[in-house]
Amino acid sequence: MITSIKETEFTFPGQIGFYKGKVRDVYIFEDKIAMVATDRISAFDVVLPKPIPYKGQVLNQIAAKFLAATKEIVPNWVIDTPHPNVTIGKRCEPFKVEMVIRGYLAGHAWREYNQGKREICGVLLPNGLKENDKLPEPIITPTTKADQGHDEDISREEIINSRIVSEEIYLNLEKHTRALFEKGTQLALDKGLILVDTKYEFGMYHGEIHLIDEIHTPDSSRYFYEKDYDRNQQAGIPQKQLSKEFVRQWLIAHDFQGREGEQIPEMTDSIIDDISKRYIELYEKITGDTFQEIVTVNLSEDIEKAILQTL
Known part of the structure; x- marks a missing residue:
């Protein structure tokens, strides 16, 4: 069972480009994009070496909720959220x-x-x-x-x-x-x-x-x-x-702030589990909703199918 996704490497009909951000993979089409919220985590503008289970789902679902709640203030890019880790939107x-x-x-x-x-x-x-x-x-x-x-x-x-x-x-x-x-x-x-x-x-x-x-x-x-x-x-x-400040503070305590020559501290299973639990706690406190963990055999395949069906 795959509960985290570090990166994706899909190819879709009509795709004209791809952009890999710090924590998102973006598939570019003529007038829209498909953004995958991966479980990569960054701090001090550095992508850490291991993914955090459910982090992408947490961020994508919080963003979807608040983008919907603020669309009367300013238009936003969202067209659809066909999967907890995916948003399809306008190509701005x-x-x-x-x-x-x-x-x-x-x-x-x-x-x-x-x-x-x-x-x-x-x-x-x-x-x-x-x-x-x-x-x-x-x-x-x-x-x-x-x-x-x-x-x-x-x-x-x-x-x-x-x-x-x-x-x-x-x-x-x-x-x-x-x-x-x-x-x-x-x-x-x-x-x-x-x-x-x-x-x-x-x-x-x-x-x-x-x-x-x-x-x-x-x-x-x-x-x-x-x-x-x-x-x-x-x-x-x-x-x-x-916030993600607890991750920054953990890194600072281990002498890492993204500066040249500094080494990222070891991300043990215990640390990864703690960070994952904190993200889920954040989701529930910020939204007031109970977090529903994705249950899947292959998260990457589910994401690919969701994008294909929406496109």
Whole structure:
């Protein structure tokens, strides 16, 4: 029984291209794409050597739920989700920028702030903040969208001046990002969670901006428990996070942050099982639904058939 899938190598009628991302395999057709959420896992922009059972299913199903819940704010790329690991969607031309929005000082932003920086992506931050403090208002800290290697912080002015996108489009991306974050914040609070930070990716389809990729998943977002937040902050206790941060922290504890010369620590069966269980826990907390594990003899064959039938 195959419960995880590291990569796919399909060939479909009408296929004109293929793209292998950090964790997704994308089959390209004339006006649509078939995206397979594999069980690969990445951290610090490095793909780790072993897959995590059910991770792809978790991410794909969370994304499908929240894309459906936000389609009135901005059109999105989804046409169908014929399998828990598969989304069929419109073939959009992606913008080479990721729209990161932060309501709290956590993760990468905190690490930068803790090193003394008070300006991130052109946004000034006040002195005296602690890790995980709520920011005076949500800030947008974009990054470049790298095909290979590390995404890099970039400011609004740099994006516009370098013509990565036009000023008109960028301002629309900011507007959509804030509206999506507001909606995501409310959906999270409904589940007793705080949406700490997240990222959105956009593309153009037939002259209209569309939301693409995944949204509000533990790989693209960070959540805290709302009921514990104030008490933990006042006591100086670390917030329990619903995000991929626990994987990053495990790597950091083993002296790996994706830098040249660093070795990825051994991913034992125990570690893989722990990460898989955490992803399932994240799914159930974020969606409020009970996770239904795929039961199959051959996950790869099931995925291929689902795509063929939909196409």
